[in-house]
Amino acid sequence: MNLIEEKFIKLGAEFAPGQEVRQNTNEVKLRGEKISGTPVDFSHGDVDAFVPIPGTLDDFVEGVHLGAKQAYTEYRGSKVLRENVAEKLSNFTGTTIDAEQNFIITPGTQGALFLAMGATVARGDKVAIVVPDYFANRKLVEFFDGEVVPIQMDYLGTNTNAGLDLTQLEGAFKAGVKLFLFSNPNNPSGVIYSQNEIHQIAALAQKYGASVIVDQLYSRQIFDKRSYTHLCAQNILDPENMITIMGPSKTESLSGYRLGVAFGSAKIIDRMEKLQAIVSLRAGGYSQAVLKSWFAEPEGWMAERIAQHQAIRDDLVAMLRAAEGFKVRPSEAGSYLFPKLPELDVAIEEFVKVLRLQAGVIVTPGTEFGPQFTDSFRINFSQNHQAAVSAISRLIMVVEVYRK
Amino acid sequence: MNLIEEKFIKLGAEFAPGQEVRQNTNEVKLRGEKISGTPVDFSHGDVDAFVPIPGTLDDFVEGVHLGAKQAYTEYRGSKVLRENVAEKLSNFTGTTIDAEQNFIITPGTQGALFLAMGATVARGDKVAIVVPDYFANRKLVEFFDGEVVPIQMDYLGTNTNAGLDLTQLEGAFKAGVKLFLFSNPNNPSGVIYSQNEIHQIAALAQKYGASVIVDQLYSRQIFDKRSYTHLCAQNILDPENMITIMGPSKTESLSGYRLGVAFGSAKIIDRMEKLQAIVSLRAGGYSQAVLKSWFAEPEGWMAERIAQHQAIRDDLVAMLRAAEGFKVRPSEAGSYLFPKLPELDVAIEEFVKVLRLQAGVIVTPGTEFGPQFTDSFRINFSQNHQAAVSAISRLIMVVEVYRK
Numbered sequence: 001m002n003l004i005e006e007k008f009i010k011l012g013a014e015f016a017p018g019q020e021v022r023q024n025t026n027e028v029k030l031r032g033e034k035i036s037g038t039p040v041d042f043s044h045g046d047v048d049a050f051v052p053i054p055g056t057l058d059d060f061v062e063g064v065h066l067g068a069k070q071a072y073t074e075y076r077g078s079k080v081l082r083e084n085v086a087e088k089l090s091n092f093t094g095t096t097i098d099a100e101q102n103f104i105i106t107p108g109t110q111g112a113l114f115l116a117m118g119a120t121v122a123r124g125d126k127v128a129i130v131v132p133d134y135f136a137n138r139k140l141v142e143f144f145d146g147e148v149v150p151i152q153m154d155y156l157g158t159n160t161n162a163g164l165d166l167t168q169l170e171g172a173f174k175a176g177v178k179l180f181l182f183s184n185p186n187n188p189s190g191v192i193y194s195q196n197e198i199h200q201i202a203a204l205a206q207k208y209g210a211s212v213i214v215d216q217l218y219s220r221q222i223f224d225k226r227s228y229t230h231l232c233a234q235n236i237l238d239p240e241n242m243i244t245i246m247g248p249s250k251t252e253s254l255s256g257y258r259l260g261v262a263f264g265s266a267k268i269i270d271r272m273e274k275l276q277a278i279v280s281l282r283a284g285g286y287s288q289a290v291l292k293s294w295f296a297e298p299e300g301w302m303a304e305r306i307a308q309h310q311a312i313r314d315d316l317v318a319m320l321r322a323a324e325g326f327k328v329r330p331s332e333a334g335s336y337l338f339p340k341l342p343e344l345d346v347a348i349e350e351f352v353k354v355l356r357l358q359a360g361v362i363v364t365p366g367t368e369f370g371p372q373f374t375d376s377f378r379i380n381f382s383q384n385h386q387a388a389v390s391a392i393s394r395l396i397m398v399v400e401v402y403r404k
Numbered sequence: 405m406n407l408i409e410e411k412f413i414k415l416g417a418e419f420a421p422g423q424e425v426r427q428n429t430n431e432v433k434l435r436g437e438k439i440s441g442t443p444v445d446f447s448h449g450d451v452d453a454f455v456p457i458p459g460t461l462d463d464f465v466e467g468v469h470l471g472a473k474q475a476y477t478e479y480r481g482s483k484v485l486r487e488n489v490a491e492k493l494s495n496f497t498g499t500t501i502d503a504e505q506n507f508i509i510t511p512g513t514q515g516a517l518f519l520a521m522g523a524t525v526a527r528g529d530k531v532a533i534v535v536p537d538y539f540a541n542r543k544l545v546e547f548f549d550g551e552v553v554p555i556q557m558d559y560l561g562t563n564t565n566a567g568l569d570l571t572q573l574e575g576a577f578k579a580g581v582k583l584f585l586f587s588n589p590n591n592p593s594g595v596i597y598s599q600n601e602i603h604q605i606a607a608l609a610q611k612y613g614a615s616v617i618v619d620q621l622y623s624r625q626i627f628d629k630r631s632y633t634h635l636c637a638q639n640i641l642d643p644e645n646m647i648t649i650m651g652p653s654k655t656e657s658l659s660g661y662r663l664g665v666a667f668g669s670a671k672i673i674d675r676m677e678k679l680q681a682i683v684s685l686r687a688g689g690y691s692q693a694v695l696k697s698w699f700a701e702p703e704g705w706m707a708e709r710i711a712q713h714q715a716i717r718d719d720l721v722a723m724l725r726a727a728e729g730f731k732v733r734p735s736e737a738g739s740y741l742f743p744k745l746p747e748l749d750v751a752i753e754e755f756v757k758v759l760r761l762q763a764g765v766i767v768t769p770g771t772e773f774g775p776q777f778t779d780s781f782r783i784n785f786s787q788n789h790q791a792a793v794s795a796i797s798r799l800i801m802v803v804e805v806y807r808k
Contacts, residue, residue, distance in 0.1 A: 016681050046472050057465065075423060280512050
């Protein structure tokens with residue numbers, strides 16, 4: 001096998017969220033009848049249930065009418081919009097973001113992550129990533145020929161912090177890791193890193209001269225009035241060794257416009273722009289105009305959205321806890337839950353196919369987030385409330401049939 | 405210097421089209437007065453002068469109203485739209501494209517190119533690219549740690565074909581090149597490869613087991629009723645070793661929607677989708693809906709657009725030929741001209757800055773397309789006709805002042 005074939009074998013996307021329709025299900029054998037109910041795709045949020053920020057389509061249309069100016073922005077994005085969003089994010093995070101030097105608009109948060117990783121990881125570099133964490137993190141390190149150094153997070157063993165193994169993180173830095181990538185709130189578990197954890201991460205990175213990329217995609221949707229610590233505002237880690245990623249695709253339901261942003265180190269942002277120039281030139285020009293509505297939602301809109309998601313979370317957690325053998329830590333932010341299943345007599349990859357075919361429920365297998373999570377699955381509960389409740393009850397019924 | 409720094413030094417984007425506002429011009433000294441006139445940015449087409457296909461914004465709005473289904477497509481793009489466009493492109497190219505196996509929708513043609521190269525080039529691979537050709541081609545090979553093998557094209561020495569050095573191409577294949585990448589019509593010169601050249605390219609690639617990626621971005625805008633040969637329809641090269649790239653960003657002025665497509669080898673398209681999953685997930689969901697209008701333009705729209713561009717080309721070529729010391733081959737397709745300048749007493753990189761500051765005219769230096777083109781510049785003449793004529797007359801005036 002040649003190098004490129006090896007590389008792409010590691011990049012498998014069969015179980016990636018959203019790709020379920022391409023799965024091979026010829027050999028899946030169902031036990032018993034199909035269980036009827038509204039199909040629910042928990043692999044991502046439902047923007048029909050939680051619609052985009054009001055006015056976003058108007059912003060887009062206005063962008064189209066601006067014409068050439070909006071169609072062809074700098075690769076790092078329209079200056080006017082960078083200034084607009086950098087100011088709003090400075091206020092949100094409590095730091096100072098220079099729109100000219102420290103900010104880039106990207107095609108989705110995924111685009112920001114790809115560019116940030118491509119701008120920092122070279123062949124042979126050791127990169128620390130959390131287990132579990134967003135499934136693309138590992139793939140990105142591998143695609144850029146880096147070496148993954150896993151850092152365990154015992155999210156089920158605590159409820160006062162995320163449960164990151166800081167001793168292991170320091171060991172990784174000592175062993176030559178120069179980059180640490182993590183999501184906060186954690187994807188898939190929805191837990192928030194404590195202030196102490198964030199301070200320790202920053203202090204360790206500073207001590208060992210490492211860089212940190214933090215994916216804060218879901219950092220606006222915080223439940224139970226918890227506190228959230230922005231790493232970029234702590235003044236512990238050299239700001240030139242730090243990139244923060246955000247975007248309006250989740251809580252704000254703007255995924256269809258493919259928008260994200262990254263801010264921080266001028267040096268890394270410069271590289272990200274150079275990479276953008278050969279990846280896709282820029283985030284869609286007209287789409288960029290939609291950023292005007294972000295962080296400028298109608299009064300009360302965000303509070304209402306958070307309350308609705310918290311209510312769904314509460315119902316689903318209660319149902320899962322009432323079912324025998326499930327374990328789940330309630331998410332503290334964002335729309336993900338990462339429950340642990342009772343022991344089944346089929347593998348998790350088989351189970352997710354069965355669940356889709358038998359009950360019309362799509363979930364993402366835990367193994368996408370770390371190889372040991374063969375007993376867990378992720379759901380994005382940003383769904384119609386009743387449909388989500390019904391789908392989880394069908395999931396519990398399917399588990400009964402396949403329980404060991 | 406570490407590996408990642410080295411990599412990004414090669415990726416310089418200072419002179420890349422569209423990035424002119426970020427150039428350092430502190431040390432540029434102008435000779436004489438500014439020459440007034442409507443500013444013209446020849447680095448890309450002007451979508452205010454040549455507006456998008458009628459109805460495209462309506463398609464987009466309809467896509468938004470389709471909601472979740474359109475926001476979250478498969479990574480390779482919406483099935484309905486793949487089927488729609490694959491059929492239209494099958495008719496256009498004279499080949500058969502299976503929408504399910506052989507087709508992917510990408511964020512712009514740049515996105516298609518990045519994914520195709522990322523899916524085929526591994527560290528150490530030798531990749532043949534044409535000189536001159538699109539500036540990103542070289543950068544892509546270098547970013548993926550491949551080795552560039554240049555193939556010369558003497559576009560000024562002939563007018564019966566593109567002028568590709570086929571002997572050199574065969575030598576490259578013999579020396580281990582496994583991938584040949586080229587644009588047809590050629591960017592920057594606007595020349596079309598003859599049927600014989602395309603047949604030879606296909607036959608050589610087939611003989612040596614190499615793959616070919618052909619960027620046909622401008623293949624609809626053909627002047628003087630010339631013939632155009634689609635490599636994918638020649639049945640010479642194994643279709644599993646071929647990728648064709650197209651998109652509606654240029655002639656059709658849809659660049660602001662960031663849409664492109666690639667079709668061909670199922671194996672390579674599969675890899676491209678896996679890579680898309682970590683690069684930016686998908687082409688903007690709502691934007692994909694705009695593909696409905698592509699190849700479905702109103703009767704006569706394309707013919708009129710081609711005639712208008714041909715008229716601009718004719719005027720600019722006549723002006724440049726009348727000025728002393730310029731050489732230019734009229735473009736046969738697309739909106740680029742790649743004229744050769746008389747000898748100047750400033751370097752080309754300095755000249756393009758002077759031209760912008762003194763005359764409000766932006767052009768791209770020849771060195772973006774190959775290191776030896778220190779005496780050439782590229783323009784995209786998809787501009788307001790009168791403004792383009794006036795800008796070229798100012799360019800000729802500036803050349804007079806800096807002539808050796």
